[in-house]
Amino acid sequence: MKEEIFKNLAKCVVDGDEEGARKWAEEAIKAGIDAYEAIMNGLAEGMKVVSELYEKGEYYVPEVLLSASAMTAAVEILKPYIKVEKAEKPITIVLGVVEGDIHDIGKNLVKIMLESAGFKVIDLGRDVPLSKFVEEAKKHNADVIAMSALMTTTMPGMKKVIELLIKEGYRDKVKTIIGGAPTSLDYAKSIGADAWAKDASAAVGVIKNLVAK
Numbered sequence: 034m035k036e037e038i039f040k041n042l043a044k045c046v047v048d049g050d051e052e053g054a055r056k057w058a059e060e061a062i063k064a065g066i067d068a069y070e071a072i073m074n075g076l077a078e079g080m081k082v083v084s085e086l087y088e089k090g091e092y093y094v095p096e097v098l099l100s101a102s103a104m105t106a107a108v109e110i111l112k113p114y115i116k117v118e119k120a121e122k123p124i125t126i127v128l129g130v131v132e133g134d135i136h137d138i139g140k141n142l143v144k145i146m147l148e149s150a151g152f153k154v155i156d157l158g159r160d161v162p163l164s165k166f167v168e169e170a171k172k173h174n175a176d177v178i179a180m181s182a183l184m185t186t187t188m189p190g191m192k193k194v195i196e197l198l199i200k201e202g203y204r205d206k207v208k209t210i211i212g213g214a215p216t217s218l219d220y221a222k223s224i225g226a227d228a229w230a231k232d233a234s235a236a237v238g239v240i241k242n243l244v245a246k
């Protein structure tokens with residue numbers, strides 16, 4: 034039952050079937066399946082297949098956009114059912130996709146996970162001007178700046194944000210974490226970021242450790 038629902042959620046993302054994705058998200062709720070599991074084991078698995086098809090040249094931008102819409106529609110249904118933990122102390126995170134980069138599916142999953150863990154997330158969206166990360170962190174007295182990049186060409190933007198923090202004398206006031214498919218722990222270290230996480234669920238634990246330091 035559970036596996037069948039995951040499979041159908043994944044299939045609807047691959048097929049770009051928004052209506053089907055909504056229907057299977059509702060089925061998942063009815064069947065008492067954990068909403069986060071439905072996102073990660075169903076929808077995100079489908080997105081992995083889409084990524085492979087795109088890379089093989091079998092899918093083009095229009096197909097990927099349909100898949101992204103199907104995924105977003107199902108996430109909207111599942112989101113209210115994600116169990117929210119109370120954070121021990123309130124932690125504010127400024128999150129965004131760096132300038133020049135409009136890939137926000139992963140960032141949105143990270144947001145869902147962080148909010149579910151009880152963190153306060155200031156979502157700056159995608160294609161975020163680099164200085165805005167610093168401005169918003171100051172404005173909200175944020176504990177963490179979390180940056181996402183999905184392209185090798187936009188990754189250097191994360192380094193620039195850290196350089197801006199140093200320039201403005203704010204580097205020791207806020208922790209930084211980066212993520213996104215082309216990034217790595219080594220890259221994070223090389224640009225002076227405090228942390229890196231592979232995926233949305235890992236991000237929660239990594240940020241908890243980061244702010245406890």
Ligand code: B12
Nearest residue numbers: 134135136137138139179181184185212213214230232233
């Ligand atoms: C979907 C997609 C699109 C969609 C984006 C829709 C949207 N709203 O996001 C559309 C069709 C619009 C698109 C457009 C383009 N794309 Co595109 N796209 C992809 C694709 C297939 C999947 C990305 C995705 O959503 N993955 C699923 C999510 C769930 O995974 P994720 O993003 O990696 O996120 C997870 C982790 O990385 C992590 N994470 C992510 N962010 C963060 C942040 C923090 C702080 C942390 C801790 C963790 C974390 O957690 C997430 C969840 O677990 C990738 C292929 C790939 N292998 O990545 C190409 C890819 C990223 N795209 C690529 C390209 C080139 C483009 C275009 C330039 C194409 C074009 N010619 O127009 C444009 C770029 C426009 C722009 N300026 O940004 C290239 C980038 C190559 C490079 N230079 O590095 C890729 C790698 C494909 C390829 N092999 O060529 N794309």
